Structure formats: structure tokens, C-alpha cells
Amino acid sequence: xxxQSPGTLSLSPGEGATLSCRASQNVSSSYLAWYxxxxxxxxxxxxxxxxxxxxxxxxxxxxxxSGTDFTLxxxxxxxxxxxxxxxxxxxxxxxxxxGQGTHLEIK
Amino acid sequence: xLQLRESGxxxxxxxxxxxxxxxxxxxxxxxxxxxxxWIRQPPGKGLEWIGSVYYSGNSDYNPSxxxxxxxxxxxxxxxxxxxxxxxxxxxxxxxxxxxxxxxxILKHYFDYWGQGTQVTVSS
Numbered sequence: 001x002x003x004q005s006p007g008t009l010s011l012s013p014g015e016g017a018t019l020s021c022r023a024s025q026n027v028s029s030s031y032l033a034w035y036x037x038x039x040x041x042x043x044x045x046x047x048x049x050x051x052x053x054x055x056x057x058x059x060x061x062x063x064x065x066s067g068t069d070f071t072l073x074x075x076x077x078x079x080x081x082x083x084x085x086x087x088x089x090x091x092x093x094x095x096x097x098x099g100q101g102t103h104l105e106i107k
Numbered sequence: 108x109l110q111l112r113e114s115g116x117x118x119x120x121x122x123x124x125x126x127x128x129x130x131x132x133x134x135x136x137x138x139x140x141x142x143x144x145w146i147r148q149p150p151g152k153g154l155e156w157i158g159s160v161y162y163s164g165n166s167d168y169n170p171s172x173x174x175x176x177x178x179x180x181x182x183x184x185x186x187x188x189x190x191x192x193x194x195x196x197x198x199x200x201x202x203x204x205x206x207x208x209x210x211x212i213l214k215h216y217f218d219y220w221g222q223g224t225q226v227t228v229s230s
Contacts, residue, residue: 042221045216049212054218090216094170
């Protein structure tokens, strides 16, 4: 099980954001990913392998962590960054699971 | 640029079978580095992996849906398919087809998504 916190994060553009994803069992860093989803759109891959930015993802997005604790950091929020963020792991049963999401909203 | 596009009915009756098609363009589906899968999202809720298929036809399913789901692939058409039977209102969701990285040290993530298709189960 992946548990994301906080459920909702209210921040202003220009501020930094730290989103947390905690696993109930150890997760290989190679198999931890983050996605961004905007209303009415499909999710978009941001980070794979816990810390590797996907193609075209701005440098202000970074991922880290290991074991059971992982983070997604957005260094300076842009207006287009306000969205829902999901972490995802591979391993266990079912093999793919997602966290419940963190809603990043404009304060 | 790789593109995935879902197609299928938007409304299905309870107890019937949902059939969706994902058409892949901009690249071959018969590649050894990727699986092709389906993920769904009920209205206002999170993401659930349904299952994935390899170009050889090998498939894996979410145990919670295993008895009701079949995912198949047609490399000659560059398409893969989802069949979900015995539908109930709980199957109402947006259904996404995805490409799943399978090969390499860093893997098991979904790097390309279709735009999604909304399926409502209702009489």
C-alpha cells in the first residue's frame, strides 16, 4: 500500500512543494514513479526510478527517497503545476499500485 | 511521436461485457522493451491497474479483476484490447491504455497514456 501525504497542499506560485509517498513495505527505488494529472486529462509521467525526470519534464521537478519513504519536490511552483500527483510502485500483489494522490491547489 | 487512442462504447448495461480497443500509432507495438496495459479511474477517485499484455501475447492481470478480464494484442493491426465481463456500476470509470516500460534497470512505469475513454455502466 502506498500512502501519500498531505491529501491536499495549498501553496502560492513561486513557493516550493514537497509531496510524500510512504510504502507499507520496502520498494525498490528502480520501480517508483510519479505522475501529474490535470482535470480532464490523462496522467503524465514525471519521475521514474525514484529520481529520474521523464522526457520534457522541467528541472524544478525532482524525486528522491528510498526504502519506504519517497518524495516529489517542486522547487518553484508555476501556475501550471497545480494538479493532482500520484506515486506508483511495482512489486507485490497486485504488481502495480498507486497512492491515493495529493491535490496541489493554489492558495 | 507515439500516440495511443482508446475506442469503444461509452455506455454499457450491467452484466454485459465491455470491449475496448487501443490503437497505437507512431511506433510498433511488437517491441521487446514494453508491455501494453490498461488502467482505470472511477469518477473522482484514484488509479487502478487492470492488466498488461506483451507482444507475444503473455498477459498479467490485477488479481481483483482476474476472473473477469482478458487483454489481448494484434501486432498486425498495432492494437491491443480489453474485455471486462459481468459489469456492475462499480466498473464505471475512465479507462486509459498505456505503454509500460519492461526492459532495463529502471522499469515498470507507464510512459505513454491515451487520452482516456469514459465508460458508464447503467441500464
